Amino acid sequence: MFYIYCPYCGEHREEEEFHPKGQAHLARPENPDECTDEEWGNYLYFRDNPRGIHHEIWVHAIGCRKFFNVTRDTQTYEIKESYRMGATPEVTHANDPLS
Amino acid sequence: MTQTNRLNTGGRIDRSQPVTFQFNGQSYQGYRGDTLASALLANGVDVVGRSFKYSRPRGIVAAGAEEPNAVFQLGATEATQVPNVRATQQDIFDGLVAQPTSGWPNLNFDFMGTFSKVFGRMLPPGFYYKTFMFPQAAWETYEKYIRKAAGLGRSPRVKDADTYDHMNQHTDVLIVGAGPTGLAAALSAARAGARVILADEQAEMGGSLLATRDQLDGQAAADWVKATLDELAGYDHVQLLPRSTVNGYHDHNFLTIHQRRTDHLADKAPDNISRQRLHRVRAKWVLLATGAHERPLVYGNNDVPGCMVASAVSTYINQYAVAPGRRLVLMTSNDYAYRTAFDWQDAGREVVAIVDSRHDVSGRYQEEARRRGIKLLLGQGVIEARGNKRVDGAVVAQLDPTGDKVVGGGRVLDCDTIATSGGWSPALHLSCHTGSRPVWDDEVIGFVPGKTVQQQLVAGAVAGTFTLNECLKEGAQKGAEAAALAGFPSQAVKTPSTEHWPEAKPMALFCVPHKKRNSRAPKQFVDFQTDVTAAAIELATREGFESIEHVKRYTAMGFGTDQGKLGNINGMAIAAKSMNKTIPETGTTIFRPNYTPVTFGAIAGRHCRDLFDPMRYSAMHEWHVKQGAEFEDVGQWKRPWYFPKPGETMQQALDRECLATRESVGILDASTLGKIDIQGKDAREFLGRVYTNAWAKLPVGKCRYGLMCHEDGMVFDDGVTSCMGENHFVMTTTTGGAAGVLEWLEFYHQTEWPEMEVYMNTVTDHWATMTIAGPNARKLLSELTDDINLDRDSFKFMDWRQGTVAGVPARVFRISFTGELSYEINVQANYGLHVWEKLFEHGAKYNLTPYGTETMHILRAEKGFIIAGQDTDGSVHPYDLGMSWAVKEDKPYSFIGKRGMKREDCVRDYRKQLVGLKTKDPSIVLPEGAQAVDDPNHPIPVPMLGHITSSYYSANLGRSIALGVVKGGHDRMGETVYYPLTDGRVVEAEICSTIFLDPKGERQNV
Amino acid sequence: MSEVINKTVDEATQVAIMDQCPTADVPARSPLAHQDQSSKVAPQNPGVFLWEDALKTHLVLRGDANNADFRQGIEAATGLDLPEALQSTQSDDWALGWIAPDEWLLTGPGDQAFAMETTLRKHLSGHYAVINVSGGQTLVRLAGPEARSVLMKSCPYDVHDRNFPIGKIVNTVLAKSQATIRRLGENDWELVVRRSFADYIWRWLMDASGEYGLHLGQPDAATAARQSNPSRANPVEG
C-alpha cells in the first residue's frame, strides 16, 4: 500500500484514493494519421519496464480527480517525487531522456 | 486433576480467580493470568499434539509466538471455531474449549503414526513431491487426508458468530514490542509529544521484564513496567495496544496489527463488539523492538515432551508460577541460560546438571552455579533425550572444543526436563517484510536486520543488543530519535539500570553432534512443526539443493504456521556445515507477512455480508422492491432485472413485459446510466475528439448517439449526448462504464489538451431517469405535461425539451433504445419517485408495464442495438459492428481511435463482424459464448468463426434471436453456420441482419 | 429550436439553466428518506449521533482560483471567501468547500439552488461552470464523542485533531465508497455522500457506531452538553 503525495492536494494520501495510469511523458503524436503503423504501434503498445527509476501517471481518483506524475523506484517501491502535469522530474536515471 | 506443577508463590497469575477450561475433551483448572500453555503445563499435560510427518508426541517447548507444537483449534461451538491459535498467546477464560489440531483421529493413536510405522523410514525430504504428486489427479484425495492428519486446523462450517473490524491509524512513531526496549522508547517518544502507538502481542506489556527477577534501580522490574505504562496511558497522543501482533510491514511504512479484542474474555465476543480488529497503520517512523527468540539446540530425540527452550522454562516459573517438571538438565552454549537453572532451583526443584558445550569457561555464572552446588559439566553436550511421552533421561557426552564431534562416551542423566539454549536469534521478521536482507553478525551469532528503504529504526535484542541495561538505554535513545525524525525534537529519557553480570563468550553451536552420523542418529529435529531433521537437511544438500531457498522448499523447513521461528537458523547452520560453507555464505531465507496467523475474519473486517460491497440504489428503488422485482447487479448498482407477477416464470414475465411495451407502453428505470455534464466553449470540439462521429453541427435541443473508442480503434463505450446549449452538453454512458468514461475524458483533458476550456462533472446521481416506450408513450406523457409540445413534428425523434412533468421541472429526451416511440424523462432525483408514481397513476389505462434490464436487452436486440461490453469485447471496431455511419473520418482533428482503426490488422478482410443469427429451429435459444464453425464434422481442431454475444427468446417475433460475431460475416448474409454445444447438440443458424424488427425504423417515428 | 429552450440558456455562457424545484406541492424524497432516522430506544449515553441533513442545495463550482475576477465573483455572490486547498468557509446558511484546485462545493438551503445559481452567473464571467447536483448527493452528519472513532473505522484518511482541524474538508475513501468529509466542530462532522451510495454508507456508519452507543437523530441541547465530556472508557480496551 503506497502513500502517495498529491501535488494538487498538497498531502500524502492512501493508495486506495488513486488509480495508476501507466508510463508518463508519452505524448500523443501530433499527426496520428501520418504515423506509420510501426510508429503508431510504438506509441500505443510499447512501454518501458525499467528496474529502478520509472516515471508514471497517477490520478487522484477519490480526491481531487487530478492527474499527476510520480517518479518511483520499481525495485524498492520508493516514491522519489510527485510532480504536476507538464513539469519535468527532478529524479532521473542515467539514460533518462528527461534528464 | 490438580495443578501439580503450580508453585505456591510468585508469578503474575491471580490465585483468587480460578478458571475452568477444556483441552482435548478434559476439564482443567488454571488461574486468571494464565495462558493456555502455562495452564496446561501447570496441570502436568505433557503431550499437546502429534507431529506433522512422523506423528511423534509433542509438548510445549516455548512461551511465545515461536511455539511450534501447541497450536490449537479453539471454540466451544461450531460458529466460534478458530484454527491455528498458539496456546502460548491465548489467555484462558471460563468455558474455553481447545482441541489439538494434530493427531487425527486422536492424540494417542493416529493415522499418520501407523502410516509412518508401516512405511518405516520412507519419509525423506521431498517425500510429498516424490510420493503423492503422481498421478497428479490423485493429489486432491491425498491432500485432504494429509491436511487432516498433519493438523492444520479447520475453518468453522457455519456462519461465524462474531464480527471483526478494521481501524485506520496514523502515527508519528509506531513501536513494535513493549519489552524493556519498547517501553523505554515509548517514554522518550511520548514525552516529546509525538503520536505513539505501542503494540505488543502478549496480554500484558513488559516482555522479558515480566519474567525476570532482575531489579531496576533496586525495585522490582515489574514496578518500573507499571509506572511506565501508567505514564504512557496518561498521554492523549499515545495508544497502547496489548494482545496486538504487528503482523505485516508493507510499503511506505504501512503496517497491519492484528488485535485480539475479546479472545481472552469468552468464546464469543460481547454484542456490538468485534472479536478481533485489524489496525491499518500508516506510521511516519517505525521502531522495531521485537526482541529475539531463544534458539534451542538440536540433538537426538529433542522433540520428546519435556525438551524446552531455556528462557521459556524461566518464563513459566517467574511469570506464571509453573515449574514444568522436577529434575532439570540444562544444556547451553552461553552464560545467560544459566539463569534458568537458578530459577529452577529457586522454585524448589532439582537441577541435575548444567551441561555447557564450552570447555574453558569461568566467570560469575559458573561461580554462582558452583556456589549453589549445581553440577557443571563443561565441554559436554546432551546428545540425545530418552523417553517417549516425557523425557526420562539425557545422554551426555564429551564434545571436542569446536563442538563438531563427540569425543567421549555418553552417560545417561536421570531427568524429566531438558532445557537448552543455543543463543538468541533477533526477531527480524518485520524488517524482512520490507524487502530488507538480514545480515549475519558473528558477535551476535545470528542475523540482524539489514538495510531498508523504510523509515525504520531497530533497537534492543532485534538489533543484537542483549543486556537489559543496554536495551533500556538503546530503547530510550532510538525512541527519541524516531520522534525527532517524525518532527518532534527530543531527548532520550533516563532509564533505570540493573546489576550486570559479565558474560563469557558464547559458542556458536547449533546441532549437538551424536556418536553416530546424523543420518543414523536418533532424529534431531530442526523444525518441529514440519518435522524437518538435521539429517533431512543434509540429504537435501547432498541431492543438490544448495541454495538455502531451495533447501527450504525441498524440506519444508520454515513452512509451518510458525514460519520456522525456532528452527530456521539452526537449519541454515546445518546446511552450511554440510556444504562446508559459512552461514553468511549460505545465506538466509526471509520472512514474509504475516508474522503469526491472522483470521480471515480480521482481514475481511466489516466488509462482509450485507456490507460486502456497496449496493447502489436509484431514487425509485423502494418502488421496485415493493413490486417484487428481481434484481441484477450492474457494476455496483442493483437494477431491476424483471418484474415477475405471482406465479410467473422468468420467461413468462419477460414475454409479458416485451409484448406490453411494443403493444402499448412500458417503463424502465434508466437512472443508472452514466451522465456527464460538459460545459465550456471547447465542449463541442472536445466531443469531436473523443467520439468517432461528428458533433460540430449538432444544434441546441438535439441529441446524438456516439461511439467511444480507445486509441487502438476498439469500441469501449457508447451513449447519447445532448446539446443543452451552444457550450453545454450532457453525455450519457453505459451504467458500468460511467466512472471509467469520466476518468478517460479527464485524462485527455488534463494530459493532452489542457488548453481546452471545458469542465466535466458527473450528474449520474442527480437525475432520476425514466424511459417510457411504446405506441402509447406520447398519450401517457401528454397527460402529465402541459408545457411541452409533444406534437410529432415539433418534438421529433432525437430532440430534447425542457418542461414540467407531473408538476416537476423535467428534461425530456425523445430517444429510443427499443425502437419504439420513446421518451426519457429526467427530473431531479429527489422528485424521481413522485414522477414515477404519477406515471403509473395515469398509465394504468394503457397497461403501463415496468420492465427490467432483461426485457431492455431483448427489445434492443430485436432492433440490433449493441451493448458495449456485451457485443463488444475490446477487439471490435465500429466497422466490425457495421456502424460505419457512426464514424466521421474527415473531422479536422484525428479523433481518438481513428488512427487505430487504420492499422493493418483493422482493415484486413475476414475480421470478426457483428451479424444477426437465426436458429433454424426457432425455439432454440443459443447460449451466449457459443462458438460458430462452418463444418461441425471437421476434424479437430475445428476452425472457429466467432461467438454468440447476445441471445434471447423474442416474444414479439415468436422466435429466438441472437447477435454474434462471425468472420467475414457482413458478406455472408443468408449463409449457414453451426454452433456445436457442450451438450453435444449442433445448432444450425442463418446469418442475417442485426435488425430483426422494424428495419425501416417506422415505429419510433410516429 | 423551440422557444422553451431559448429561454433556458444563459446568454453569456450559452449553458442551459433550469430551476429544478417544482413550484407545485410535490413531495421530495431525500436519498435516505427510506431509512428510519430516529432511535426508538436511544442509548443512555450515546457515543455517536447520526442523521441526514437532507434536501439541501448542492452546487459544484468550477473556475480558476488564480483569476481574481472569479474569486471576487464567488465572494460577491456567496458572501464567502473562496477557500484554499482542503479548507472550507462558512456563513449562517452557506458553506463553501474546496474539492480540487478548480472545483468547490457550495451547500445551503434547499430552496435556494436556482436563485444562487442565477446570482453566481450574474457575478461570474469567462471560463467557469456551475452545476446543480442537489439531487445527486446528500449530507450525512456524524457527531458525538466517538464520531471520530467511527470515521477511523471507515476512512483511511487521518482524522486526528492534529491533521484534521475544524473547517478542513477532504474527499476520501469511506468504506468501499467515498465521501467528502468536513469537520464542523470538536465532535461534529459532515459527510457529503452520493445519492446512490447513501444507503450503503448509512448502514455502514450505523454498524460502525454500534459499539459506542448510537443515537439516530440530532443531539438535543442536553445531550449536546453531556457530549462534550471526554470519551467513555471502552468496554474492551478500558
Ligand SMILES: [Zn+2]
Ligand atoms: Zn489530490
